[in-house]
Amino acid sequence: MELRIGWLYPTLMSTYGDRGNVITLQRRCQWRNIPVKIIPLEQQTEIDAFNEVDLIVGGGAQDRQQEIVMRDLKGAKADAISTRIETGVPGVFTCGSPQLLGHYYEPALGHRIEGLGILDLVSKHPGPDAKRCIGNVVFEITASPLASDLKTRFGESPVVIGFENHGGRTYLGQVSPLGKVIQGYGNNGEDGYEGAFYRHAIATYSHGPLLPKNPFIADWLIQKALEVKYQTSINLTKLNDSLANQARQAMFKRLDLTSMANNP
Amino acid sequence: MQLFDRIRLGLAVGTAKTVTAIVKQLRLGAASVLPGEIARRLHPRLLPLLCEQVRQGVILVVGTNGKTTTSLLLSTILERQNAKIAHNITGANLINGLITTLLGNTNLFGQLNADYAILEVDENVLPLVLKDCRPRFIVGLNLFRDQLDRYGEVDTISRRWQQAIAPLPKTTTVILNADDPTLSYLGQNLPQKVLFFGLSETNLYLDEIPHAVDSIYCPNCGHSLDYQGVYLSHLGDFHCPSCGFEKSQPTLNSKDWPQILIGVYNKYNTLAAGLVAKEISIDIDTIFDTVKNFKAAFGRAEELTVNGKKIRILLSKNPVGMNETIRAVKDLQIQGKPSTTLVILNDRIPDGTDVSWIWDVDTEKLASIGGTLIVSGDRIYDMALRLQYSQNLANQSNLIVKEDLREAIETALESTEIGETLYILPTYSAMLEIREILTGRKIL
Numbered sequence: 001m002e003l004r005i006g007w008l009y010p011t012l013m014s015t016y017g018d019r020g021n022v023i024t025l026q027r028r029c030q031w032r033n034i035p036v037k038i039i040p041l042e043q044q045t046e047i048d049a050f051n052e053v054d055l056i057v058g059g060g061a062q063d064r065q066q067e068i069v070m071r072d073l074k075g076a077k078a079d080a081i082s083t084r085i086e087t088g089v090p091g092v093f094t095c096g097s098p099q100l101l102g103h104y105y106e107p108a109l110g111h112r113i114e115g116l117g118i119l120d121l122v123s124k125h126p127g128p129d130a131k132r133c134i135g136n137v138v139f140e141i142t143a144s145p146l147a148s149d150l151k152t153r154f155g156e157s158p159v160v161i162g163f164e165n166h167g168g169r170t171y172l173g174q175v176s177p178l179g180k181v182i183q184g185y186g187n188n189g190e191d192g193y194e195g196a197f198y199r200h201a202i203a204t205y206s207h208g209p210l211l212p213k214n215p216f217i218a219d220w221l222i223q224k225a226l227e228v229k230y231q232t233s234i235n236l237t238k239l240n241d242s243l244a245n246q247a248r249q250a251m252f253k254r255l256d257l258t259s260m261a262n263n264p
Numbered sequence: 265m266q267l268f269d270r271i272r273l274g275l276a277v278g279t280a281k282t283v284t285a286i287v288k289q290l291r292l293g294a295a296s297v298l299p300g301e302i303a304r305r306l307h308p309r310l311l312p313l314l315c316e317q318v319r320q321g322v323i324l325v326v327g328t329n330g331k332t333t334t335s336l337l338l339s340t341i342l343e344r345q346n347a348k349i350a351h352n353i354t355g356a357n358l359i360n361g362l363i364t365t366l367l368g369n370t371n372l373f374g375q376l377n378a379d380y381a382i383l384e385v386d387e388n389v390l391p392l393v394l395k396d397c398r399p400r401f402i403v404g405l406n407l408f409r410d411q412l413d414r415y416g417e418v419d420t421i422s423r424r425w426q427q428a429i430a431p432l433p434k435t436t437t438v439i440l441n442a443d444d445p446t447l448s449y450l451g452q453n454l455p456q457k458v459l460f461f462g463l464s465e466t467n468l469y470l471d472e473i474p475h476a477v478d479s480i481y482c483p484n485c486g487h488s489l490d491y492q493g494v495y496l497s498h499l500g501d502f503h504c505p506s507c508g509f510e511k512s513q514p515t516l517n518s519k520d521w522p523q524i525l526i527g528v529y530n531k532y533n534t535l536a537a538g539l540v541a542k543e544i545s546i547d548i549d550t551i552f553d554t555v556k557n558f559k560a561a562f563g564r565a566e567e568l569t570v571n572g573k574k575i576r577i578l579l580s581k582n583p584v585g586m587n588e589t590i591r592a593v594k595d596l597q598i599q600g601k602p603s604t605t606l607v608i609l610n611d612r613i614p615d616g617t618d619v620s621w622i623w624d625v626d627t628e629k630l631a632s633i634g635g636t637l638i639v640s641g642d643r644i645y646d647m648a649l650r651l652q653y654s655q656n657l658a659n660q661s662n663l664i665v666k667e668d669l670r671e672a673i674e675t676a677l678e679s680t681e682i683g684e685t686l687y688i689l690p691t692y693s694a695m696l697e698i699r700e701i702l703t704g705r706k707i708l
């Protein structure tokens with residue numbers, strides 16, 4: 001058994017500690033003695049590598065870097081990512097990378113950039129002087145079947161704690177939102193939705209280290225990746241997440257949300 | 265200055281000074297911001313009226329890392345020429361803090377007594393300051409990804425700086441870091457006199473580009489830059505294979521220069537302050553002599569002794585800074601000896617409210633030292649989690665979590681042997697707390 005984690009453009013798209021998600025997946029595999037490989041998917045990476053990944057991680061970028069990525073992620077590379085996601089390979093796309101999966105992104109300055117069109121959503125930056133959406137974000141995962149899946153596995157409806165910092169606003173089409181905002185801005189600060197969920201791909205503005213403090217998502221991704229790859233049901237051994245739980249409790253308490261504090 | 269201005273200025277200054285006295289009397293703090301705010305309300309043109317009175321000119325110091333150390337070195341060099349300096353040493357680097365500092369050097373009639381004003385300015389506030397102030401020098405140290413939650417993106421800041429500096433008169437000299445692509449590019453596109461400082465020492469290249477790197481893309485055309493070598497984060501010897509943009513030529517040869525304190529980042533701070541001093545025509549022997557005898561500002565590689573144990577406080581407020589302090593801890597670590605490191609993570613306004621950056625720090629290198637790691641601060645569990653994920657099962661450091669800062673320090677001191685050094689890695693506000701506990705003295 002081996003898990004190959006494809007990391008989208010680590011030198012271009014790793015802005016706010018996004019690496020935390022890769023480290024979390026890697027360590028949680030290592031701690032369970034599941035062999036794991038991190039495969040950086042860069043501009044110069046051969047297409048074969050894109051086709052071989054079992055799990056995809058994408059982070060955020062500044063506008064300039066985002067443009068470079070979106071120009072590079074065309075043709076065979078774009079097809080490879082689309083095919084992987086369509087066949088059920090799980091992914092976690094945080095911060096700026098959901099914009100990449102949508103139809104297009106309109107940056108603060110310059111022209112509209114076409115995205116992969118995998119998720120039915122569009123993103124727009126309202127201009128260089130518009131207020132950024134910044135702060136702690138808390139949302140409940142509502143997307144089906146992810147929400148019920150996590151609930152059966154962990155017995156509670158999963159509440160995600162993160163931090164958002166984005167200039168762009170995202171508007172969903174037919175794709176299902178990932179969750180409902182409890183605190184923070186979410187996709188656009190207007191409709192109360194946060195992120196998007198499609199096949200086994202999780203997209204969210206909750207940037208940087210999403211997984212360390214929400215380890216149930218990390219484990220869901222690992223489990224799904226192995227199940228899709230080996231076509232058999234997988235049971236992961238439980239890890240000691242007491243530090244993660246304490247970090248969650250501390251933030252729930254600070255945000256005055258102790259009533260919904262849970263550690264699935 | 266017109267009579268009316270002078271009367272209003274006197275009134276504003278008088279009120280501000282009264283406030284300062286009251287604040288100090290009531291022990292509300294060191295009064296580093298409030299008087300400035302009050303005086304500015306009484307006289308909106310206060311900052312320009314104060315700035316224009318500085319006899320030899322205003323020197324603005326901007327950049328993510330190194331403002332305080334560079335300013336302090338420059339101020340020490342100038343003081344040796346018997347110059348009178350106004351410097352916002354407490355790190356109050358927003359407009360009100362600058363005004364408060366200048367007011368501190370002003371008499372009741374609004375007359376300012378200073379040869380130079382060395383003002384550390386917040387990256388985001390620079391354009392605002394430049395509306396009111398015609399500096400003699402602007403020193404740009406570096407632009408790292410610091411507190412992006414407040415500032416937005418590096419490109420955006422650089423664009424705002426360009427727009428704010430370009431219209432200034434030609435009497436302003438701009439001193440920039442040649443090794444920082446964003447600043448090199450900025451300098452190549454300014455109409456003012458621009459001088460660069462930078463390193464030319466290939467023996468100091470890092471083995472690999474660290475993870476916490478922001479801008480390795482050409483600021484001119486967006487193509488990825490080719491690095492012959494990297495000194496620190498994205499600072500290095502670079503050129504663009506696509507459009508030909510390259511590192512600007514430094515004025516000084518860094519090989520000929522001594523440096524203050526430890527670490528590559530202090531080499532940059534030394535060169536920046538040294539270049540300004542040289543431009544003011546201070547002789548090179550005086551500069552070198554001051555550099556060699558320089559003592560650290562609080563919390564910047566500062567050393568204290570408590571109960572026969574040495575404590576070294578290494579400010580760690582962003583990925584680049586913390587990677588450098590970890591490098592310093594490793595370098596200073598005597599082989600095989602047990603070590604104790606206390607890491608304190610706060611997320612208050614001066615620290616930045618987003619602590620995601622700790623995942624960009626190579627804390628694996630800290631964990632690999634294998635000593636005792638003690639964690640504290642407002643975001644104690646986030647830091648503990650980062651350290652937990654820095655270790656594989658084979659190599660476990662002793663990780664201790666102490667919510668109470670005093671207890672954390674006591675535990676850290678207990679686990680440090682006599683004659684050994686305890687390393688403390690705090691964020692900015694944590695550093696002030698640490699200082700207060702260790703010295704019984706409040707800084708801000």
Ligand SMILES: [Zn+2]
Nearest residue numbers: 482485504507
């Ligand atoms: Zn170029």
